[in-house]
Amino acid sequence: MNWLRRWFPSGRTVVTSVPYLWLLLFFLIPFVIVLKISFSQSAIAMPPYEPLWQWASGKMLEIRVNLGNFAFLVEDNLYWRSYLNSILVAGVSTLGCLLIGYPMAYAMARSSPSTRNILLLLAVLPFFTSFLLRVYAWIGLLKNNGLVNNALMAMGVIDQPIQMLQTDFAVYIGMVYSYLPFMILPLYSNLEKMDLTLLEAAADLGSRPWESFLKVTLPLSLPGIIAGCLLVFIPAVGEFVIPSLLGDPGMLMIGKVLWTEFFNNRDWPVASAVAIALLLFLVLPIMYLDRAQNQAGEDGERK
Amino acid sequence: MQGRSWFRMVSLIIGFAFLYIPIVSLIVYSFNASKLVTVWGGFSTKWYGELLRNEQILGAAWLSLRVAALSATLAVILGTLAGMVLARFGPFKGRTLFSGLTTAPLVMPEVITGLSLLLLFVTMEQLIGWPAGRGMTTIIIAHVTFTMAFVTVIVQSRLVQMDESLEEAALDLGARPWKVFFLVTLPIIFPALLSGWLLAFTLSLDDLVITSFVAGPGSSTLPMVIFSKVRLGVSPDINALATILVVVVAIGVAIAGIMMTRQQRARDRDAQMALAANQQMIESLKKN
Numbered sequence: 129m130n131w132l133r134r135w136f137p138s139g140r141t142v143v144t145s146v147p148y149l150w151l152l153l154f155f156l157i158p159f160v161i162v163l164k165i166s167f168s169q170s171a172i173a174m175p176p177y178e179p180l181w182q183w184a185s186g187k188m189l190e191i192r193v194n195l196g197n198f199a200f201l202v203e204d205n206l207y208w209r210s211y212l213n214s215i216l217v218a219g220v221s222t223l224g225c226l227l228i229g230y231p232m233a234y235a236m237a238r239s240s241p242s243t244r245n246i247l248l249l250l251a252v253l254p255f256f257t258s259f260l261l262r263v264y265a266w267i268g269l270l271k272n273n274g275l276v277n278n279a280l281m282a283m284g285v286i287d288q289p290i291q292m293l294q295t296d297f298a299v300y301i302g303m304v305y306s307y308l309p310f311m312i313l314p315l316y317s318n319l320e321k322m323d324l325t326l327l328e329a330a331a332d333l334g335s336r337p338w339e340s341f342l343k344v345t346l347p348l349s350l351p352g353i354i355a356g357c358l359l360v361f362i363p364a365v366g367e368f369v370i371p372s373l374l375g376d377p378g379m380l381m382i383g384k385v386l387w388t389e390f391f392n393n394r395d396w397p398v399a400s401a402v403a404i405a406l407l408l409f410l411v412l413p414i415m416y417l418d419r420a421q422n423q424a425g426e427d428g429e430r431k
Numbered sequence: 432m433q434g435r436s437w438f439r440m441v442s443l444i445i446g447f448a449f450l451y452i453p454i455v456s457l458i459v460y461s462f463n464a465s466k467l468v469t470v471w472g473g474f475s476t477k478w479y480g481e482l483l484r485n486e487q488i489l490g491a492a493w494l495s496l497r498v499a500a501l502s503a504t505l506a507v508i509l510g511t512l513a514g515m516v517l518a519r520f521g522p523f524k525g526r527t528l529f530s531g532l533t534t535a536p537l538v539m540p541e542v543i544t545g546l547s548l549l550l551l552f553v554t555m556e557q558l559i560g561w562p563a564g565r566g567m568t569t570i571i572i573a574h575v576t577f578t579m580a581f582v583t584v585i586v587q588s589r590l591v592q593m594d595e596s597l598e599e600a601a602l603d604l605g606a607r608p609w610k611v612f613f614l615v616t617l618p619i620i621f622p623a624l625l626s627g628w629l630l631a632f633t634l635s636l637d638d639l640v641i642t643s644f645v646a647g648p649g650s651s652t653l654p655m656v657i658f659s660k661v662r663l664g665v666s667p668d669i670n671a672l673a674t675i676l677v678v679v680v681a682i683g684v685a686i687a688g689i690m691m692t693r694q695q696r697a698r699d700r701d702a703q704m705a706l707a708a709n710q711q712m713i714e715s716l717k718k719n
Contacts, residue, residue, distance in 0.1 A: 139608055140520065147513035147579070148525070151532040154576040158547030161554050175553045206583040228449065231442030238439065247443070249688050254450050256629065256680050258637045260654050264661050265453035268460060268670075275456055305449065359538060365542020368640050373661065386542045390644070400550070403543045410540070419536040421584075 159407065166400035169194045177397050181313055207402065210380040211409070217296070217371075217381065218364035221303035222311075224361050226353065229311035230305065233352075234345075236312075237319035245333050248316065255309040263373050269375070270298050298374040303364055311356040318352025319345075351420060358417040382406055419429035454677060461670035471679035479485075487666065488656055495636050498567060502574035507624055509575065510582025510631075517583070518590035548573045552645060554576040563646035573636060573645045580630035585630070589623035590616075601684030601690035622691045624715040629687060633680060 169178040192412065201207045236247045254262060269275045270292040277289040292298055321344065330340035368383035375381070390399040461479075465472025482488060513533050520526075536544065552562055552569050562568050597619070601611045617624075639654040646652065660666055 143512050144520065144523070145514050145527075147509045147570075147583075148529055148532075149517065150576070150579075151529070154548065154551065154572060155532055155536060155544075158551040161550045162543075162547045216527050230448055231438070232446035235439035235443045244686075244691065249684070250447060253681065253684055254454060256633045256684050257454065257677050258633075258654075258673065260637060260639055260657055260661075261457065261669070261676065262453055264669065264673070265457045265655070266660070269453060269456060300606070305453070305710060308446075308450065339711055362538035363540055366542050368542050369658075383540060383542045386546065387640075390546060391699075396550070399546060403546050406540065407543060410538075414538060415531065416537065418531050421534060423678055 129273050159301050162400045162403050163176055165397055166197055166404045167193050168397050170397045174198050176394050197290055197397050200398060201401055201405060210382045210385045213380045214365050214382040218361050221300055222357050222361045224226035224300060224304040225308050227313040229308055229315060233312045233319055236316055251312050252309060259306055263306060263370055266374060267293060294376045299371050302370040302374045307360040307364060310359040314355040315352040318349050322348055362413050366406060439487050454678045457670050457673045461674040466667060474488040482668045482671045491653045491656040498570050498574060499632045502578060502635045503628050505572040505575045505629045506579040506631040510579040510627060511586050511624060513583040514550050514590055515584030516707035518587045520524045533580055533583045544577055545641040549644040562597040565645055569645045570642055573641050574635040577641060578634050581630050582627035585623050585627045586620060589620045595618055622694060625687055629683060
């Protein structure tokens, strides 16, 4: 039997390699292809780009690297402004999620265990319903004759509707709304695990509630804050659906730019170059998130 | 303490109101007789009738449901394997890359994932002739890739919490590793697999951006149809559709939640009974 075992891969190897190969083939290799195509010339063909290398007259390998797409990104200030604006919008939305999510996660973690589960379920439930339809719901609420304007006019706060849809304000609302569960969940699991005797000790030593919050709870919840912020910020930078449904049509977001280059202009190489530039910006936060998650996992194992 | 509990109540109420008012408004307006979505024209269920006669939406919904069921199932299998690897296998060569590959799809902007998968499919078709064209197969591969990351996180965190001594005991008693997995580990982490499947199913059912990149001309999924309709403005039959989806999901999540709580309670009870039996045995031994 031993010779058999030597020839067949062990169960462990099989279990590791199946998901590993899947992710390599369908997640990592595609980025290499994007990188390759970002260096090629666009062409009117299917697929609409020229090959990076080909056998010229059957003998010589001809390689044509085209840096033009990246030069284009640097020269045309549309791209620069889209990048900066996306980072700004994602940053402000992350802050908004934190301001609403932290008190919620805190209140949930400090309620009695039976209420806690119900509250947690309530917080996750919207996450299970369609993201697209929840963004769509805000159109009905924010438009000129929508619910919010009608309610404000009925209360006499305003005389005529305020333009809310197709503004940056609507995009912020939609972003905070859609990404809120991503902020609440890591914060909640962090705050729930916290050792409450630390707060008692602080109180015994004469610390006021807000003081012990600032000096004990807040620093201890920092890993949760970081994880939540990264989980919101990274996907928000490339968001496409929310700005295109709620924002001004001229609003510059890098996700929209990529979409337009690909679907409307059919310029695959430029779309690839945009994707690579965005990816380079996001690699560090993603690696940081991965490290933070592994650390949280190891802490859990130690307990 | 009084002031603080007041603050907690207010932040919960504001937070949940923010989360639920849009959903409730969709449900309410779906019963609005008026075509002007935001002007109340009396109660009516006519938009549901209209929805059921809309063949484009029904066809897209059927495609989306099949894609979601298949890709959620595949994602649970792959995600469970990946979760096992990360939670149980310890360090191995290439673990850092593996862990990165399971985290990155969680947060990767969808436009990037979608574009890169499409370019992969196009390149593969040029090189080996598969997948021929784009359609259901390519959509399923794409959905499995990004939803398995969510399943991995859920399964991994459940495995880390789980008492490893149960598995060790089974191994000590001579069970083969695969038997331990199917008879000990799998029943314990089953609730996590269930919630992973549900999450993967809803994420797949809902995905617009990645799907738009990898779908072929004849394979429009439900979100693609909704998106092209919604871009033109609010329409009441979409409200009806949203209501149906919300109700179905709410029922599904509620059932899963109740099942998990029951299981948890049963497990707690068993543990308590075992403890009590143990105590009794010790007592009787002491008497003797």
